[in-house]
Amino acid sequence: MDFLTILQIMDSAVRLATPLLLACLAGLFSERAGIFDIGLEGKILASAFFSAGVAALTGSVWLGLLAGVGASMVFSAIHGLASITFQGNQLISGVALNFFASGITVLVGEAWFSLGGRTPSLSGGERFSPIELPLSETIMPVPVAGPLYHDLISGHTFLVYIALIAVPASWFLLYRTRFGLRLRAVGENPAAVDTAGVSVIKLRYAAMVIAGVLCGLAGVYLATGLAAGFVKEMSAGRGYIALAALIFAKWRPWHALGATMLFGLLEAIANRYQSIDLGGIVIPVQFMQALPYILTVLILAGFGGKAIGPRAGGVPYVKER
């Protein structure tokens, strides 16, 4: 395996990890505030459809982005209403939203485009195009660093860079600001926040807004950056994988980057090598493609070490008598 191949796999891994990373950070904000967010999958799907659909109709990927993030925010708001205001069961609310997303996207898709739930293929201004970072051609001849910069770091769409910037930004917000301290506290012991004179409800809704935006960006990237248009069920379990990565990352931003990159890498390897020959034994392509999902199951089964989530996670806050 030569350097160029490695670079290409890495490059592909970064692109494949981006929607996972954005969704994972969305889940991080939500769960850190004490709201289980199993509905990441549905939010990604809804955002993917509405971004691609609106981009196809208007010809503008930016309007698509707004529509995608908007759709995700609506889902987030419903989830917030169910689990914060009405103190319902957060898992049921999330699962319901996932079902709703998978139905509504196909239904509206068929009504708008009559393509069996798909959107038309996006092209030109309907998609996000790669950004060439400055000097990438100039330093290309430099050994190692040149190709690394040109192939791996440069040449991604704007949302990849947003996702990467979101990692330190999330860290800073959580650990260096007043808002972050309160957000982390509300996921651990909302009674402590309440008695300190801070609104539990406002904090949790704020977390839902952030989760809605980040998860929306994940869907937008999926349909308008990674792929060229929406196809039925295109989220393909990425919301759940992001949740697994979140647990693997123990609800921490930098760890989330590492965890989602691992999943991205597995997917990239599976895409590149349809079958791997290990001295006579051929590993079938189906196994390679199943790898990220197998890893998800293993992590959720607790093989990634003991993970203790925010202690008030999943529990609606009710003032005690």
Next chain:
Amino acid sequence: MNVENTQGQPETVAPAIELRGISKAFGPVQANKDISIRVMPGTIHGIIGENGAGKSTLMSILYGFYKADAGTILINGQETQIPDSQAAIAAGIGMVFQHFKLVENFSVLENVVLGAEEGEMLRPSLAKARKLLKELADEYELHVDPDKLVEDLGVGMQQRVEILKALYRQADILILDEPTGVLTPAEADHLFRILEGLRAQGKTIILITHKLREIMEITDTVSVMRRGEMTATVKTKDTNVEELAELMVGRKVLLRVDKKPATPGDTVLEVKDLRMVDDHGVERLKGIDLHVKAGEILGIAGVSGNGQSELLKVLGGFANGTGEIRINDDPIDLTGKHSDGRSRRERGISHVPEDRQHLGLIMDFTAWENLAFGYHHAPEYQKNKLLMDNAGMIETAQGEMDRFDVRPPNPMLSAKNFSGGNQQKIVLAREIERNPDLLLVGQPTRGVDIGAIEFIHQRIIDLRDQGKAILLVSVELEEILSMSDRIAVMFDGHIMGERLPAETDEKELGLLMAGVTDTKGAA
């Protein structure tokens, strides 16, 4: 009795807190009825009352958790609206709850600044808090390592963090709800020193407790609540424990347990080198040796969390341990399939668990179901091979409820509809009526009204006098001292020593509870 005009201060000083005609109802339950109270600045004001008397509701209104249906609140003479905790904090009120409101995996510093940060960024707030904490620590003996995680601190330290939180918010009025329930006597004494220091600085303190001794020891004025009403406010120096108990309950109460000397017989329970490791891999019992004879009460004293709960669980059959347990000189199975609550009962061990609402009762089940539960497979409860004899169970339950004075004596009511004391009587009736050889009792009077305490204690002593062995676990030292024939003190999974009640006192037991073995030298 002097109830009228007990606040001797001249009328020119406005009370730090004045409540006028506060009422609050939860549905049909009138939790607070037309309550008026004046708390003068720079005093420690005690509020006592039985469980459910409305103390906590009143304080929750003062801290903005509930809105009163009627009445006004005056802070330093100014009428003040307190719609939420933010408003209470702004009015200078700080609250130390019975169950701490701390974020366990945050540092002390982070807990203190939470909600009272200086600006958007965290670091300047933390730096400022660190400086202020040091000043407060020196001023009031409130030393806590600011960088320690709260979950790594003992309960006494956690309580200091709660007090620091209030002081950091510049509280002038500090409300403490049952602050000594989780403390060792030494820690409680330290807390009282802190409170005295705060009073000397002009702070006003409201102390809610059900421990009459504390009221007598530290308060200047005391208010008594009963059934949602403020029945009396008196100067502490003008009253005594008996009078306060009578005001609380509404009738004369026997505060001392009346019992004859024990006449111990053969050893019923013998425990040798009992060890137990919990789910987190922490060793909770580190080699326990003890025995209980027929006709005696062995009291286990200790601060909660030092292995007493685990000891009861292993003895009761719902946790696995290693070592040896013998009942009437016959070993019992500690780990295998014969180690469960049912087989323990068959061996003559009855168990009144510490946490009666989770382990002792099924709250949504009726009283008769709860009274049969655990013994529901007894032959007398079976109608035939297939069906249980429900009518018979209800009849038996009715008899037990009458004998144990459970009120209301209605076997069809759900367990959750009974008061704490009556719930405990249901559990006690079930376990005692089975005529056990050994009764395990954990915290028999926790959350129980003072009137019911008397009854429960008497029943346990009666059982002893019938020649049964009793193992009593309690965090209330007074209870241990008055009930036990022998006292063993647990600390960190060990038995620190055994004492006879007549030859020891709270101070010595307190040292043992804190892990000090050389009590003669230290005392």
